[in-house]
Amino acid sequence: MRQFTVGENDGGQRLDKFLSKLMPNMPKSMLYKGLRKKCVRLNGKHIKDGACFVSTGDVLMLYFADEFFAKENSFKYVKPRFDVVYEDDNILVVNKPVGLLCHSDENGNGDTLVDMVRSYLYDTGEYNPQNEQTFSPALCNRLDRNTGGLVIAAKNALSLREVNSSIKERRIRKFYTAVVCGTPPKTGHLENILERSDKVTKVSDRGKTASLDYRVIESKNGFSTVEIELHTGRTHQIRAQFADFGFPLAGDTKYGGVGEKYRQALYSTRLILNFDEDSPLAYLDGKEIKLSD
Numbered sequence: 001m002r003q004f005t006v007g008e009n010d011g012g013q014r015l016d017k018f019l020s021k022l023m024p025n026m027p028k029s030m031l032y033k034g035l036r037k038k039c040v041r042l043n044g045k046h047i048k049d050g051a052c053f054v055s056t057g058d059v060l061m062l063y064f065a066d067e068f069f070a071k072e073n074s075f076k077y078v079k080p081r082f083d084v085v086y087e088d089d090n091i092l093v094v095n096k097p098v099g100l101l102c103h104s105d106e107n108g109n110g111d112t113l114v115d116m117v118r119s120y121l122y123d124t125g126e127y128n129p130q131n132e133q134t135f136s137p138a139l140c141n142r143l144d145r146n147t148g149g150l151v152i153a154a155k156n157a158l159s160l161r162e163v164n165s166s167i168k169e170r171r172i173r174k175f176y177t178a179v180v181c182g183t184p185p186k187t188g189h190l191e192n193i194l195e196r197s198d199k200v201t202k203v204s205d206r207g208k209t210a211s212l213d214y215r216v217i218e219s220k221n222g223f224s225t226v227e228i229e230l231h232t233g234r235t236h237q238i239r240a241q242f243a244d245f246g247f248p249l250a251g252d253t254k255y256g257g258v259g260e261k262y263r264q265a266l267y268s269t270r271l272i273l274n275f276d277e278d279s280p281l282a283y284l285d286g287k288e289i290k291l292s293d
Contacts, residue, residue: 001063002061002066002069003059003060003061004022004062004133005057005060006018006054006055006056006057006058006060007056007131007132007135008157009132009133009135009156009157009158010054010133010134010157011054011055011058011157012053012054012055012161013053013054014052014053014054015042015052015054016031016051018054019062021133022062022069022134023062023064023069025069026064031050032050034063034064035047035049035050039062040060040061040063042058042059043058074136075118075129076119078111080116080119080120081111081116082094082095082100082113082116084120085291086289088284089155090154090155090156090280090281091153091163091284092120092121092137092152093152093153094113094117094151095149095150095291096113096149096151098145098146099146100113100116100145101113101145102114102142102143103139114138118136118137121155126155135156137153137155138154139151139153140152140153140160140163140167141167141233143268146264147264147267148267148268149268149269150269150270150289150290151268152271158280159280162281163281166275167233172273172274173229173272173274174229174230174233174271175227175228175230175268175269175270175272175290176228176230176238176267176269177217177225177226177228177266177267177269178238178266178267179226179251180223180224180226180242180247180250180257180265181223181247181250181257181258182222182224182246183216183222183224184216184224184226185216187213187214187215187216188214189214190210190211190212190214190241191211192210192240193206193207193210194207194210194240195207200236201234201237201239202244203241203244208232208234209232210232210237210241212230212232212237212241213228213229214228214229223250224247239255240255243255249265250265251263251265252265252266267291270291271288271289271290272286272288273286
């Protein structure tokens with residue numbers, strides 16, 4: 001038997017999800033069987049419903065073999081290589097360098113932005129993996145390896161849920177600056193159906209809707225600098241839509257652009273945050289975060 005007290009970053013989630021994180025080596029079928037067989041006590045009472053929610057301070061008594069609790073420490077210290085653009089007690093917004101992955105690739109090799117964020121918070125004393133049961137600071141949005149710019153990281157579980165919810169509801173406005181080949185009309189709205197196949201995104205008659213607005217900032221020497229407001233978050237969306245529009249991104253040879261190979265001229269430069277007045281992050285409602293000129 002093991003006893004756990006639900007920490008601040010663990011409260012507010014379903015019991016079965018919490019247990020799955022706490023016992024990563026246990027098959028889901030065995031977990032639900034254990035719930036039915038009264039292997040879980042919550043605040044002294046047998047609990048069979050994995051859909052109930054745990055709260056900070058709740059005490060869990062778990063009657064499972066020790067082998068299921070074995071968990072590798074996933075914390076990997078990596079010297080941070082980013083500029084902090086905004087920071088408070090709940091969130092961190094950083095400028096991701098071009099060439100850096102947000103998360104590990106399929107090979108699991110190399111340094112990542114999420115490792116650097118956790119290492120930065122470890123250095124500042126805001127994160128200690130030894131004090132957490134299931135939570136690690138996490139990225140709320142992601143950028144391709146060769147796209148740089150603003151990425152939001154959540155320091156605690158509450159802010160992670162709030163920011164993710166706002167992104168899901170498309171309430172956080174995301175702006176990019178790009179250089180495209182040619183001279184598109186001064187302003188425009190692009191809306192397409194995008195299909196992802198063989199690591200390439202293309203306009204198709206099936207898939208998911210993607211939309212964006214843009215305005216031209218400057219045009220010269222056969223290229224144009226544009227600001228883009230993204231309304232959806234499809235993989236390679238900007239690259240695929242502008243290529244189909246006839247104005248591929250400079251350097252994006254994968255989608256028909258000219259310039260240095262695999263170095264698409266695209267950067268996330270501005271965010272406008274939006275939260276409900278009753279949200280714990282309401283103090284950030286309407287806040288604009290942008291890179292310095």
